[in-house]
Amino acid sequence: MPATTRYEPVPTITYLGEQSSQCDPKLVSRYDELTRRRKMNWTGHYNLRRMLGRGGQGEVYLTEHRGTDGFTVPVAMKIFSPERFPDARSYDDAMQRIASIAARIALIQHDNLLDVQNFFERDRIRVRYQNHCRPRTTRTLPETERCCGRNDHGLNVFYHRDTESKTTAQ
Secondary structure (H helix, E strand, C coil): CCCCCCCCCCCCECCCCCECCCCCHHHHHHHHHHHHHCCCCCCCCCCCCEEEEEECCEEEEEEEEECCCCCEEEEEEEEECCCCCCCHHHHHHHHHHHHHHHHHHHCCCCCCCCCEEEEEEECCEEEEEEECCCCCCHHHCCHHHCCCEECCCCCEECCCCCCCCCCEEC
């Protein structure tokens, strides 16, 4: 569904009743080409600013998503370690399961869930790109109140629901 509707040949009329001139024709041409192509590619580069936590599945780092015109938001990247798997096939199988779950979670919008933005790989190492929630140590909350996101007390916490691995803030 297009976000911008153009009514042609009816021109836009200015406050003074004059026909407005069109923006830079080259710029409008690029816009038209981009919207007609229906495909867009871009590459992102992320500096891992600091480690937020480490657990049985890997490490979580704070980074920033930088866009155009000063758009910058903090994000977290979880890098899944293959160390606890007996072979590459076991790691790949586990990552497929995690990616499937992450895709389903990404469709849910709830304060108690992380906003998963992407799940990708670099040199076969899997990375989950997600919103940054300021982690707090999970030792201070009873198990039933722990979550990824916000608990009922309005505190941001970060942990894994499995009993094998918990991530604590540094």
